[in-house]
Amino acid sequence: MKAKIGQAERWVFRPPGLAVVVELMRRPVLTEQERVEIHDSVQRCLTRYGQRYTDGRRAIIEVLLTLRRPVSITDIEDALPQLPRSSAYRHLADLQAASVVSRLAGTDDFARFELVEELTEHHHHLLCTYCGRVTDVVSPVELERTVTGYLKGLAKAEGFIAQSHRIDVFGLCSSCR
Amino acid sequence: MKAKIGQAERWVFRPPGLAVVVELMRRPVLTEQERVEIHDSVQRCLTRYGQRYTDGRRAIIEVLLTLRRPVSITDIEDALPQLPRSSAYRHLADLQAASVVSRLAGTDDFARFELVEELTEHHHHLLCTYCGRVTDVVSPVELERTVTGYLKGLAKAEGFIAQSHRIDVFGLCSSCR
DNA sequence: CTAGTAGTTTAGAATCATTCTCAGTCTCAT
DNA sequence: ATGAGACTGAGAATGATTCTAAACTACTAG
Ligand SMILES: [Mn+2]
Ligand SMILES: [Mn+2]
Ligand SMILES: [Zn+2]
Ligand SMILES: [Zn+2]
Numbered sequence: 001m002k003a004k005i006g007q008a009e010r011w012v013f014r015p016p017g018l019a020v021v022v023e024l025m026r027r028p029v030l031t032e033q034e035r036v037e038i039h040d041s042v043q044r045c046l047t048r049y050g051q052r053y054t055d056g057r058r059a060i061i062e063v064l065l066t067l068r069r070p071v072s073i074t075d076i077e078d079a080l081p082q083l084p085r086s087s088a089y090r091h092l093a094d095l096q097a098a099s100v101v102s103r104l105a106g107t108d109d110f111a112r113f114e115l116v117e118e119l120t121e122h123h124h125h126l127l128c129t130y131c132g133r134v135t136d137v138v139s140p141v142e143l144e145r146t147v148t149g150y151l152k153g154l155a156k157a158e159g160f161i162a163q164s165h166r167i168d169v170f171g172l173c174s175s176c177r
Numbered sequence: 178m179k180a181k182i183g184q185a186e187r188w189v190f191r192p193p194g195l196a197v198v199v200e201l202m203r204r205p206v207l208t209e210q211e212r213v214e215i216h217d218s219v220q221r222c223l224t225r226y227g228q229r230y231t232d233g234r235r236a237i238i239e240v241l242l243t244l245r246r247p248v249s250i251t252d253i254e255d256a257l258p259q260l261p262r263s264s265a266y267r268h269l270a271d272l273q274a275a276s277v278v279s280r281l282a283g284t285d286d287f288a289r290f291e292l293v294e295e296l297t298e299h300h301h302h303l304l305c306t307y308c309g310r311v312t313d314v315v316s317p318v319e320l321e322r323t324v325t326g327y328l329k330g331l332a333k334a335e336g337f338i339a340q341s342h343r344i345d346v347f348g349l350c351s352s353c354r
Numbered sequence: 355c356t357a358g359t360a361g362t363t364t365a366g367a368a369t370c371a372t373t374c375t376c377a378g379t380c381t382c383a384t
Numbered sequence: 385a386t387g388a389g390a391c392t393g394a395g396a397a398t399g400a401t402t403c404t405a406a407a408c409t410a411c412t413a414g
């Protein structure tokens with residue numbers, strides 16, 4: 001029912017009774033080349049905003065690149081124990097202002113932060129309703145196509161200007177099930 | 178391109194260049210009969226939980242039924258000026274515990290509350306990135322079918338037990354555009 | 355090299371949505 | 385009527401996040 005078809009993190013799943021083939025991928029690990037390119041992009045975004053790409057900011061971007069999922073303030077504290085909390089928050093605010101980082105609200109009281117999709121790729125989230133953990137997943141082209149058509153309709157019918165969308169799945173993560 | 182086909186709040190939209198016909202509806206206004214049935218259900222949920230359906234709780238449910246969108250604490254205060262804020266919050270917490278109300282985080286700092294989908298119907302949200310307003314929309318069957326297939330795949334492939342999903346659209350509402 | 359300007363860092367204080375406490379009130383079954 | 389348990393509301397407390405102010409650093413013009 002579940003068949004690994006490529007590297008360790010790609011599957012094709014055929015749900016019984018459904019014609020649709022659902023393809024699911026976790027976001028892939030970044031190559032060193034990609035990390036460098038992202039750092040360069042971050043550099044440019046900050047410069048355009050009149051800000052510098054300092055060590056503290058770079059350290060936070062590194063955490064985001066390494067964990068490959070939306071991180072909470074405690075994730076950052078764990079990874080960078082020497083970085084003061086107020087600095088972490090300010091860095092995150094600056095990076096958001098420079099359109100490098102986006103913030104998302106989950107199921108618990110803690111905000112999560114991730115790189116904007118312009119620097120990574122469009123994806124969605126699995127939210128654990130028990131521990132709050134957030135996991136990135138890339139959705140199949142078919143789903144994206146359907147959703148995109150849907151959003152076009154929304155924009156006109158509701159007098160609403162659609163900018164982006166999110167598809168989140170709530171449930172229990174593998175460690176909380 | 179946009180054709181009204183029924184009552185004031187239903188459209189069929191045919192996006193150019195897409196075969197998919199996207200149908201969009203706002204959640205319909207409730208009939209008096211439906212309001213009564215929902216109140217009865219709320220009554221049962223609370224009783225099952227060993228709680229009473231008091232005036233304060235009923236007033237909050239009325240606000241949810243009337244506004245037909247996720248409400249913030251200030252929406253409730255505006256509708257029920259005499260209800261103390263701490264009571265409103267406690268009522269909302271109790272109603273959540275009794276599985277009558279659910280909470281959602283939006284784009285601003287304020288939580289929103291709505292009736293659970295078991296008491297209303299499955300739907301999605303338009304979130305204004307400027308003023309934070311949340312609007313309910315019902316999505317087309319085709320989209321729901323595609324998403325459901327997708328979620329089934331997720332559950333297996335990630336070791337994640339999917340319980341529910343949300344599809345939210347971010348953008349500018351008609352008054353903020 | 356040297357001072358000026360402007361961005362950066364951080365400890366700690368402040369903010370404020372939300373939750374908690376507790377004393378008083380109400381309901382209902384006995 | 386009475387006791388147990390639920391309900392209410394004013395105010396205090398919590399805690400994630402933001403703000404402040406003072407010291408620091410990188411870059412640049414002279
Ligand atoms: Mn998508
Ligand atoms: Mn749906
Ligand atoms: Zn979990
Ligand atoms: Zn708006």
